[in-house]
Amino acid sequence: AGGAGPGPRIREGDCAVLKRGDVFKAVAVLRRRKIIFEKQWFYLDNAIGHIYGTTFEVTSGGSLQLKQEMEETATETKEAGTDNRNIVDDGKSQKLTHDDIKALKDKGIKGQEIVQQLIENSTTFRDKTEFSQDKYIKKKKKKYEAVITIVRPSTRILSTMYYAREPGKINHLRYDTLAQMLTLGNVHAGNKMIIVETCAGLVLGAVMERMGGYGSIIQMYPGGGPVRAATSCFGFPKTFYDHLHEFPLSKVDSLLSGTFSTESLPSEPEDNAGVEEESNGSVDEKQPSVQETEEESTTESAMERDQIEESETMDVNAEDTGFKENQGKENKENVREKQRKQQERRKKLIEAAALLKEKNADGLIVASKFHPTPLLLSLLEFVAPSRPFVVYCQYKEPLLECYTKLRERGGVINLKLSETWLRSYQVLPDRSHPKLTMSGGGGFLLSGITVVSDRSKSDSGSLEELKTEEPSSKKRKVEDLHC
């Protein structure tokens, strides 16, 4: 390991994250795709082939250029005032007008030079204290120097990004709270985890990252299919999905009672995506969401490409004399394809059901918009004894009820209701202090450990081998005989 080998490079088709200051945005790296980020537009073409972590400057025409290291201290006059007793706000300290600045920008002058000009044309700059000068430069740099760093996605970056940009989509789960969940849940390679989340797939992605492709995950989903928009931002290798299973929440009851069958599958996951999108956003979250438009445009372009390909094949077909026959053939193939997909889904469902029925999961993670109590009371049945579980809720009241109900149920110990506070600091020589604003809330956690339950009836139930293909009526009869 090690040596001076270069790091991983940005490739076309990658999932990457753009970073400017503390602002992140996840994008797909595609050629000739216009990206809008922080009021700037540009293309990622030039970034392809560079190492992750490289910083670029946006130039006119939307191309990215490698940021040059500069010697900024050289030009600075080390002249400063001691206090602001003689600084008067007459609104005339800046000699450059708006139009002058706009003209500079239009000429394509580098942001760095504009900042220098602003300093030179500020009559009060020299009278400002050293600290105040520093602050002035920082502020102007932020505004005029458009530097963008392209970084590799990680739980750290994506959870920070989601919390800042789209907290409504992840139920206001703050990144430090997510960090607690991963630790409290002892998430690691080799685990068999059960996850319920309506956090756009962010929690799933975080768990997948920590498991590194070892072990298995069963995602319990509401509606027609799991939402994994954030999961796909992680850019996991295909193999990470080999042991990712999914199981509909609406089938949990039948699985527990032994009446489970695969006769009626929930509707196709494709139908669900749009619905989920809508139901996720509460009214107050209707702020302009860049991520959302970004996702839309991704799918849009994907559709565009599909259409182009389709029309191309159509053109070829039109020239073909056996066009009609081909059309018929295609339809038949479509039906067969659908059946095949259906068959595959059924097979996967049976697999997931079998994994659950072993009732030996290594942990349960819940972070959803649903009331946690019914989820916990049912899903803990699938977890082995002496394993941790963690429930997230944006509000603490439902967790109070959950706590009480779990106590009544038994089979759990070390119940703990908690919350974390996160405080950021400005650390500068002689100017260190907590940041002026902090996050008001990042949600609440209820955690605990499962133990062998006293209830003997559930033990006899777990011994029974359930066969998924068996019709439910027959299943019931068999159970009646046992009683």
Added chain:
Amino acid sequence: MSFIEYGDTIKDGDTAIVFLGHESMFPMKVQHGSVTQTKYGVIRHSTDLIGKKYGSKVTCSKGGWVFILHPTPELWTVNLPHRTQILYSTDISVITMMLELKPGSIVCESGTGSGSLSHALIRTVAPTGHLYTVEFHQQRAEKAREEFREHGVEHLVTVTNQDVCQSGFGVSGVADAVFLDIPSPWEAIGHAKAALKAEGGRICSFSPCIEQVQRTCLAMEEHGFTEINTLEILLRVYNVRTISLQIPDLGKASEDNSSFGSDSSNPSSQGSPGNNPQQGTVQFKSAVPLREMVGHTGYLTFATKS
């Protein structure tokens, strides 16, 4: 069992956690023929433990019972023998995520201390990662080695007994992340940079005092680290309680009081105020903060080498 892999049953040589209730627990080494004393009586390992499922209720000689739990880094953290001040799971969680640790990560740590963070790091980077941990106190370094062996994770960790500020981590250009919990971290920033991969990586330094943070941040900047960010994380634990608040007697007619009582959203509220206006109460569930909480552990300073 091991700290990186769950096992179902308790085996000879395992480290298990004895849970006595109300967060009272202690670690125990399971050994054939051995006995452990608890306030509920004796546990005989051969008959009471070995072969039983983790999470089982075990009845002790005096009739009381305890639960036997599978060890995890989190349970170990609250049960380990202290040789130093340790990091707790709240800080560890944030450190792990912000250092972007996952299976396969190579991590450098100093000092090893009591191994609280070490166990959590090893758990996260297993089965393909590695921890290089440096401890300048010889006895502590040896004790840590012994524990890693007992816990079945020795193949994932290298303990080096040297001064990190002078001699560094003993490896260079291999680490994805570096963690420092030493009195003068600014003296180790150069070594940290050298330990990290050429392509870059993440660093975290934990310090209780802001002056230490100040110097560390300066050193990080001098060494070209970017994204320097200092934060602090505090855990608030709540007790779940049912609270009864008495309704004051304002001398009003009893009907008024009962109408107030019915405002209470809790249908299970006892002591219906209508029955006896003078002693009426309203009940509700509340999350009550602990009377005292940890107000400060340390500042966490993160940065990126790129």
